[in-house]
Amino acid sequence: MDSHYGLQFGMDSTHKVLANIETVVDGKPEAIETALVVLLAEGHLLIEDVPGVGKTVLARALARSVSCSVRRIQFTPDLLPSDITGVSAYNQQAAEFEFKPGAVFANIVIGDEINRASPKTQSALLEAMEERQVTVDGTTYALGSPFTVIATQNPYEMEGTYALPEAQRDRFMARISMGYPDTAAELAMVRERDADNPLDRLDAVVSIEDVRSMIAAARAVYIAPAVEQYCVDLISATRADTALRLGASPRATLHLVRAAKARAAVHGRDYVLPDDVDALAPVVLPHRLIPMRGADTPEQTVRRILAETPVPAGAVEPS
The missing domain is CATH 3.40.50.300 (P-loop containing nucleotide triphosphate hydrolases)
Structure with missing residues (x-):
């Protein structure tokens, strides 16, 4: 096939x-x-x-x-x-x-x-x-x-x-x-x-x-190096964020990439878009995070990190 x-x-x-x-x-x-x-x-x-x-x-x-x-x-x-x-x-x-x-x-x-x-x-x-x-x-x-x-x-x-x-x-x-x-x-x-x-x-x-x-x-499904780096940047941002006591694990990175590839396939694409990552981060990441006392909820923190992390601007389709 x-x-x-x-x-x-x-x-x-x-x-x-x-x-x-x-x-x-x-x-x-x-x-x-x-x-x-x-x-x-x-x-x-x-x-x-x-x-x-x-x-x-x-x-x-x-x-x-x-x-x-x-x-x-x-x-x-x-x-x-x-x-x-x-x-x-x-x-x-x-x-x-x-x-x-x-x-x-x-x-x-x-x-x-x-x-x-x-x-x-x-x-x-x-x-x-x-x-x-x-x-x-x-x-x-x-x-x-x-x-x-x-x-x-x-x-x-x-x-x-x-x-x-x-x-x-x-x-x-x-x-x-x-x-x-x-x-x-x-x-x-x-x-x-x-x-x-x-x-x-x-x-x-x-x-x-x-x-x-x-x-x-x-x-x-193909995922461009720039999109892979985008996933790693998002996960790294959770570990450095002052609103979180516990950031996302390396397993979260793997899960985010695999889920993004599956979502691309469901939408009929053979390559991952940053939009796939953005759509899945709010359901893949928050349950792994532990917030500091009195800080924003993990869901709010993930949305903020998505807004602050630069999106890949280069080509994402396979050559």
């Missing part, structure tokens, strides 16, 4: 997925696109918002649009790490231990209310999210490809919740908020979902092989 055909094939497939999700998620095109970008960039997505705005619906709609394995984990205080990673159980007939895979062994893992589980259980996802493998009783088991975790959490309810540690937040490529729908979208939702749930009628529109081809097309 040549690069032009691969990109066109990827565009057709991404349009199918986006259109499919939009039939059940009303008035949130940016959130839908970001979710797909994260999938194609082989990252993980954290959806953080108040209850009832469609966090789980978006995650389930993306999972149902792709013909691949999906597992849903309802995080609760009594959830054990072995429920996620799996456990070695003794088989009396075979007289040996057998590994029973946990819920993380799927292409798309939906983690509902991830901050309701204990820190020990949350940490069971760390190795899986970063290295795409799990280690149980000294044996390492590889996860399938693609592998994406889509987690949801409520940022306001504090009772019975455990804040995600910095190491875990850093493993999420992007964090988005759904927000409330506008009046027209909410009215359409009331009329369309009065009798049934459209999510129940949602079918897969692309195969897992299609998704792998889309990921390969996104990976092959």
